[in-house]
Amino acid sequence: xxxxxxxxxxxxxxxxxxxxxxxxxxxxxxxxxxxxxxxxxxxxxxxxxxxxxxxxxxxxxxxxxxxxxxxxxxxxxxxxxxxxxxxxxxxxxxxxxxxxxxxxxxxxxxxxxxxxxxxxxxxxxxxxxxxxxxxxxxxxxxxxxxxxxxxxxxxxxxxxxxxxxxxxxxxxxxxxxxxxxxxxxxxxxxxxxxxxxxxxxxxxxxxxxxxxxxxxxxxxxxxxxxxxxxxxxxxxxxxxxxxxxxxxxxxxxxxxxxxxxxxxxxxxxxxxxxxxxxxxxxxxxxxxxxxxxxxxxxxxxxxxxxxxxxxxxxxxxxxxxxx
Numbered sequence: 241x242x243x244x245x246x247x248x249x250x251x252x253x254x255x256x257x258x259x260x261x262x263x264x265x266x267x268x269x270x271x272x273x274x275x276x277x278x279x280x281x282x283x284x285x286x287x288x289x290x291x292x293x294x295x296x297x298x299x300x301x302x303x304x305x306x307x308x309x310x311x312x313x314x315x316x317x318x319x320x321x322x323x324x325x326x327x328x329x330x331x332x333x334x335x336x337x338x339x340x341x342x343x344x345x346x347x348x349x350x351x352x353x354x355x356x357x358x359x360x361x362x363x364x365x366x367x368x369x370x371x372x373x374x375x376x377x378x379x380x381x382x383x384x385x386x387x388x389x390x391x392x393x394x395x396x397x398x399x400x401x402x403x404x405x406x407x408x409x410x411x412x413x414x415x416x417x418x419x420x421x422x423x424x425x426x427x428x429x430x431x432x433x434x435x436x437x438x439x440x441x442x443x444x445x446x447x448x449x450x451x452x453x454x455x456x457x458x459x460x461x462x463x464x465x466x467x468x469x470x471x472x473x474x475x476x477x478x479x480x481x482x483x484x485x486x487x488x489x490x491x492x493x494x495x496x497x498x499x500x501x502x503x504x505x506x507x508x509x510x511x512x513x514x515x516x517x518x519x520x521x522x523x524x525x526x527x528x529x530x531x532x533x534x535x536x537x538x539x540x541x542x543x544x545x546x547x548x549x550x551x552x553x554x555x556x557x558x559x560x561x562x563x
Contacts, residue, residue, distance in 0.1 A: 319339035319563065324412055334357065334382060340410070367393050372417065378394065379396065449555065456545070476554055479553055
């Protein structure tokens, strides 16, 4: 109901007189303003500052609160907060925040406290389909619709099976379910589209991709169990092993995205990591950031070559992606 030039009282027709309407309103109102109930009686209207003009444009609103907001001209790919966290070996948490859905058709908002998604259950706030699978990446989604807002884990990064009452989705990141049936511990940083994740596990048991590697020719190392498919880069720590010598042993490494281009190879020289008895550590073991080209079918990893007793060891520390 809206005002059009003010509230006008007219003599009811015979048909209207047969009804029970007895709503009253102000003596005047703003043209095209939305009428609001005044009180809980359901019989008194009041003016408002919300205007719907003759072209159906809306103005004068303060703020809008909704689980899902549908409209045009949305801020494409918008996301604010909705940070992921490792709650337990079976559960990932989603914090409060808001975003547009994957098609930029609606706004989705999660305003309550953090909720959890469990890999041991199915349906909303669980797996989208099937049962728990080990040694797999699971995409983490925020979903919304007529049934509210919730979360899903899916093996698909773009087409999860949606529960009844949920229509819209947005991927928030990834979790990896290890071969021991445990979701690997992680820390996610960032509140916008660019997110950075670091593993919160021990290197020897979970993060190591190469131990005392010895390769006379360029050799690829597959790191896909520790780098998700949509990552555009990752951080790797490299160092030499037990038999390395400070003065002559050396290794070269490069991300597969740049392999074949000589200037992009990183040289690592020195003795065993942490060993000061072999004529000094002589070591380069700082983390390196390697770029990755998501979606091109390339193995997620790096090439390396060793000389003498290089025995290269490498651990994947984390990754970056755009969500």
